[in-house]
Each structure stands twice: as structure tokens, then as C-alpha cells.
Amino acid sequence: MSTALTWEISADSSDATERLAAQLGRNLRGGEVIELVSDLGGGKTTFTRGMVHGTDSRDQVGSPSFTISKEYRASKFTIAHFDFYRLEEAGVVGAELAEVIGDSQYVVVVEWGDIVHDVLPEHRLTVHLSRTGDESRKLTFVYPRDLGYLLEGLK
Ligand SMILES: Nc1ncnc2c1ncn2[C@@H]1O[C@H](COP(=O)(O)OP(=O)(O)OP(=O)(O)O)[C@@H](O)[C@H]1O
Ligand SMILES: [Mg+2]
16 A cells, blocks of 8 residues: 555553544544554453443444454444454455455454455554553554544544
8 A cells, every 4th residue: 555654653551542542433424444453451441341331322332353253333324343353264264354345334443354355345544552561552544545434533
């Protein structure tokens, strides 16, 4: 993605990560695809929780690890949350993912998306979370210019 922009910020607590993500949630319009990348326990699900709280959804965010996908209902769109951790092949869930990508009624969030990289559109926001301490993370946002509106109010 030659036109990708990068922006980073540190979050010194889970709450700080959730607050940043909540602001991003307020900026969602529907149709976005967000890939979250980190080591185990890096904060991907925490980020998703904040993001969903930033929309008008009151649904409970949990780790979808056991069910692989979860949906949270907001008034303008549904947030589809996928977690491919330890899945050997994308299979039926990969098909489910392909179905919601590109649908403006959905915002798609993916954890551990390596095995579905061929399904993920290049036009997406990727958030890398890296551990800089027990309670601190560096958040790096990589995105095409026209998704810049997602970071309004975070910067
Ligand atoms: N600055 C921070 N941002 C996010 N999480 C943090 C931060 N500091 C500490 N934590 C803690 O790290 C853990 C992150 O767990 P979380 O489930 O969000 O990670 P994950 O990347 O989804 O994990 P997994 O790889 O298992 O899916 C939580 O216990 C959270 O409270
Ligand atoms: Mg998780």
C-alpha cells in the first residue's frame, strides 16, 4: 500500500487504550475494515471493547476466541468481530468474513487475521499494539489517506 499513512501514540493503561478506541468508534460510518495486530494479550480485544463503547451499541464485548466471531449491534451498523487465533484454516468463518467485508451495514474487526489476509481488503485500517510495559502499549495506525477521518479527535 504505497499511499499508506502511519501515526502512533502511546496508551499508558487499558483505560487509555479504550478511550482512544472509543473516539475511533465515534468516527465510524459503516463499511470500515479494521485489523488489530499484537502478541498474545497485547490489547486487541480491549481496543475493540473501547471502540464498540464509542458507538451507540450497548452490547457486551468479549473475546470471540471460542466462538470465532461475534456481532455487536449499533444503530447505523453492526460490528462483526472475528478472532482467528489458532484456527488452521479460515473455512466457514472465512466465508462469513468475506460476506460482511464491503457491506456498509457492517464494521469488521479482525484479530489474528494472518490466515485471512487474502480476504482482507487493502483498503483497511491496521492497528498494531506493542507492549512497552506492563500497563503501556504503543499503538501504530496504518491506513490509506481516505480513512484519515477515523483518527479525528485522537490526534
Ligand atoms: N495500555 C493497555 N492497553 C490495552 N490493554 C492493556 C494495557 N495495559 C494493560 N493491559 C491489559 O492487557 C490485557 C490485554 O488483553 P486483551 O484480551 O485485550 O488482549 P488481546 O490482544 O485481545 O489478547 P489475545 O491475543 O488473547 O486475543 C488486558 O488484561 C488489559 O487489561
Ligand atoms: Mg483478543
